[in-house]
Amino acid sequence: MAGILVDLISHDVRRGAFRDLANIKASSALPVGVTTKEVARVTRHSSGSYLKGTTDKYVGDVEQDTYTTRAEQMFLSRKAPAIRNKYKKRRLTAGEIATYYAENNIDPASKNRRQRAGEAIHRERKMD
Known part of the structure; x- marks a missing residue:
């Protein structure tokens, strides 16, 4: 029904979600709340602290519902197949x-x- 050509596994859904999240346009109005290297630098955490997750403990949980943003923006991959309406045969007069x-x-x-x-x-x- 969805035009999927191969069997799906859970990681396929995960990969799609990650691709969508990577392509979300940044919203300056809402903070995301994700630990980044920039946050670690500003707080003077070392690369080791950042990689061990120490900075994550300070920052806490993610504040923005990224999946809602993902659904609102509807990222379409340039590799996605084109979808057309199916031709419906009309009776001839x-x-x-x-x-x-x-x-x-x-x-x-x-x-x-x-x-x-x-x-x-x-x-x-x-x-x-």
Whole structure:
């Protein structure tokens, strides 16, 4: 239903979430609350303290609901396949077929030609 070509595993969902989070536009109005190297530098924590998680203990939990932001921004990868509406075959009117007969010099008495004319009209519509 979703157009997925291979079986999904939990890490596929995780990778997609991380890709979305990496592409979220920064919101200056709401602080995220994530420990960064800049935070460690400002607080004069060493690289070792930052890597051990000491700075994380000072900063605390993340303040922003990043998954809401992710859903609001709807990041679309340039590698994602294009999605189109499915073509729905509409019934042809007798007038449409008669016009096609007249334009293409077809004998209206032949049932086989009537079917072929209908198929040709549908092909033309599908291309538009």
